[in-house]
Amino acid sequence: MSTSLTFTLASSQTSYPQQKSETNSLAASLPVVSPPPKAYLTDSYAASLAEKEGHRGWEDYQEDVLPSKSLSQPLRNIRYIILNIYRRLFTVCFLINVAILMWITVKGGAETPYIGTIIAGNIFAAVSIRQDHVVNTLFKTFTAVPQSAPLWVRTTVARVYSLGGTHSGSSMAATMWLFYFTVKVTQDLIGGRVSPELVGITYTVLALLCIIVALAMPAFRRLHHDSFEMTHRFLGWSATALLWAQTILLIRDYKSPSVPLGAAIIRTPAFWLVLILTLSIATSWLTLRKVSVKPTVLSNHALRLDFDYATSVPGSFTRISSSPLTEWHSFATIAVSGRQGYSMIISRARDWTSKAIAEPPNEVWVRGVPTCGVMNIVPLFRRVLIVATGSGIAPCAPHVFAKGAEIKLLWTSRNIRKTYGDAFVDSILEAAPDAIIYDTDAHGRPDLVKLVHHVYKDFDAEAVCIIANEPITRKVVYGLMTRGVPAFGAIWDS
Numbered sequence: 001m002s003t004s005l006t007f008t009l010a011s012s013q014t015s016y017p018q019q020k021s022e023t024n025s026l027a028a029s030l031p032v033v034s035p036p037p038k039a040y041l042t043d044s045y046a047a048s049l050a051e052k053e054g055h056r057g058w059e060d061y062q063e064d065v066l067p068s069k070s071l072s073q074p075l076r077n078i079r080y081i082i083l084n085i086y087r088r089l090f091t092v093c094f095l096i097n098v099a100i101l102m103w104i105t106v107k108g109g110a111e112t113p114y115i116g117t118i119i120a121g122n123i124f125a126a127v128s129i130r131q132d133h134v135v136n137t138l139f140k141t142f143t144a145v146p147q148s149a150p151l152w153v154r155t156t157v158a159r160v161y162s163l164g165g166t167h168s169g170s171s172m173a174a175t176m177w178l179f180y181f182t183v184k185v186t187q188d189l190i191g192g193r194v195s196p197e198l199v200g201i202t203y204t205v206l207a208l209l210c211i212i213v214a215l216a217m218p219a220f221r222r223l224h225h226d227s228f229e230m231t232h233r234f235l236g237w238s239a240t241a242l243l244w245a246q247t248i249l250l251i252r253d254y255k256s257p258s259v260p261l262g263a264a265i266i267r268t269p270a271f272w273l274v275l276i277l278t279l280s281i282a283t284s285w286l287t288l289r290k291v292s293v294k295p296t297v298l299s300n301h302a303l304r305l306d307f308d309y310a311t312s313v314p315g316s317f318t319r320i321s322s323s324p325l326t327e328w329h330s331f332a333t334i335a336v337s338g339r340q341g342y343s344m345i346i347s348r349a350r351d352w353t354s355k356a357i358a359e360p361p362n363e364v365w366v367r368g369v370p371t372c373g374v375m376n377i378v379p380l381f382r383r384v385l386i387v388a389t390g391s392g393i394a395p396c397a398p399h400v401f402a403k404g405a406e407i408k409l410l411w412t413s414r415n416i417r418k419t420y421g422d423a424f425v426d427s428i429l430e431a432a433p434d435a436i437i438y439d440t441d442a443h444g445r446p447d448l449v450k451l452v453h454h455v456y457k458d459f460d461a462e463a464v465c466i467i468a469n470e471p472i473t474r475k476v477v478y479g480l481m482t483r484g485v486p487a488f489g490a491i492w493d494s
Contacts, residue, residue: 061454062447069482076482085162086491093169097122097176112184112194113254113268119181120247120273122174127277129166132284132368136316138163139372147382147405151462155486158377158463164493168216175209182206198249201242208239222492226327240278247274284368288324295360298421301348302391303357308341310369314398315376318344321365327352332395333370342370345420347391374490378465379404385461387452387476389413392467393420393428400431408459409435412446448472449479456485463488 069076083091100118104110128134142160145153182202188194212235214220221228247270255264265271294306305320312318312333319328329352331344346353375395378384383406388396390413400409409432416437417425429435436455438446456464463486466476473489480487 061451064450064454066450066453067483070484071482080478080481084491085159086165086493089162089165090169090172091165093125093166094173094176097173101177101180109184111254112181112188113250113270115177115181115184116247116250117268117270117273119174119177120243120270120277122170122177123243124273124277126167126170126174128280129163129170131280132371134280135163136369136372139315139376143377143380145380147380151486154380155463158380158486158488161374161377161488162491162493164491168493171209171213171216175206175213178202178206178209194253195249198246198253201246201249205239205242205246208235208242211235212239229328230326237281240274240281243274244278247271287369288365288367290363290365293361293364295362296421297357297360298345298424299419300357301419302421303346303360304343304421304424305346305361305364306341306343307366309366310342311335311340312342312370312398313372313376314402314404315372315374315378315395316370317373317395318342318370319367320344322352322356322361324365324367328367329353332373332375332398334394334398334401345391345394345424347394374488375399375465375467377488378407381405381462383459383461384408385410385452385456385459385464387411387448387464387466387468389448389466389468389472391420392469395467396465397428400428400435403431407432408455408461410438410452410455411435412438412440412448412451414441415439448476452476453480453483453485456480462486465489 071079097118139160142157145157147154185194185199185202189196189199212232215228215231247268248265251264251268251271252261255261291307291309296304296306298304310318312335314335317330317332319330321328331346333342333344335342346356348354348357373395375398378386378399384399385408386396386399388409388411393411393413396409396411399405400407409428411428413419416439429437438451440446452464452466464476464480466473466487466489468476468489470490470492477487477489
């Protein structure tokens with residue numbers, strides 16, 4: 001029976017978490033070094049590699065000359081950074097709302113309940129696009145495109161992991177509309193049409209949304225991620241509760257006196273939108289439970305956890321916690337072929353992961369279902385180069401084991417056997433005997449863009465998928481995309 005593991009790296013919902021950075025910058029070139037020692041391999045693999053000592057798959061990459069980047073630098077930055085798919089989705093969502101607002105203003109305004117429905121619709125879109133089952137359905141739909149489809153079609157649908165742009169665009173639009181709504185209800189209060197309670201709650205909801213949006217800005221989120229998560233969660237719950245009160249008061253204050261409140265409520269679209277978005281939030285928490293876990297300390301840098309309560313698919317992640325109300329950590333999953341369960345590898349990164357490795361848990365809290373992430377797109381391509389740095393091997397391993405497409409693995413890391421253990425490394429090499437394992441302790445840090453491009457051309461891959469820390473991911477994806485290579489990696493959008 002083949003072994004397939006399920007790994008999780010702490011991250012957000014649609015992207016994998018940052019691992020501890022191995023480097024903040026890449027060396028300009030790889031130093032000339034002696035052949036790698038065989039001690040870090042099992043005898044069989046050492047013998048296998050000894051037979052091809054003259055070619056390790058990367059030793060001549062420094063001689064390559066990278067193709068020139070497309071476009072001028074300003075246009076490249078606009079195309080691949082400023083207007084990436086995430087930001088395009090954000091822009092489309094936001095500008096559609098701006099256009100509707102301008103049209104309403106030109107037409108002389110709209111009734112306040114109508115504006116309330118637009119606000120509810122935007123919040124509904126922002127919440128539902130992050131719901132586990134919605135995310136999984138979208139990934140399943142987009143990745144169902146056959147490998148026979150043109151490459152440009154497959155590389156386009158593969159950007160499904162950028163769906164967070166809809167979340168942020170709709171959230172910003174809801175906040176914009178709420179400003180307009182606040183002006184309207186204030187005017188109606190002066191005219192004696194609405195209750196002070198509705199106006200007070202509206203100002204409170206507006207303040208909460210403004211705080212949520214401000215603290216979700218990338219600059220704050222990266223530096224204070226734990227604070228971002230807590231405020232996003234608790235202020236979001238508070239805003240949802242107040243949204244219920246606002247919706248009911250809005251219906252009550254604007255309904256015809258001859259219509260009973262209950263009848264008016266069920267006829268109002270905003271009520272149903274708020275109901276569905278509330279259920280969307282609740283479904284994840286209704287599955288909250290504590291489960292048993294079998295820990296295996298791989299080294300002082302890594303811990304493996306084995307679960308048996310659910311099964312995952314390659315390219316998915318799940319959330320675990322020791323304190324469910326305050327913090328959650330997402331990790332890539334590795335399914336265990338032939339039986340219920342999955343595994344995850346936790347790599348030392350911050351305080352929580354360090355404590356988990358030092359004091360391995362026997363129970364953890366979980367919620368929701370394993371959710372698809374960026375690596376779920378691998379089956380879209382016939383031949384894929386998978387690049388992992390350090391513990392980025394965790395989300396990549398399921399595809400190596402599943403063998404659903406022709407895979408070439410490039411794994412750069414420090415002393416892999418000492419860090420991840422013989423059993424795991426042997427399973428990787430057994431599933432992918434032609435894998436290129438680049439030991440940065442032995443050979444120094446590579447010019448990763450040039451190395452990846454070299455292996456990509458040598459393997460004749462259709463696409464490159466990389467799991468690394470944020471600076472390396474952005475550098476490699478940009479360096480490849482600007483040279484016409486389809487490249488995919490996490491985008492750290494939450």
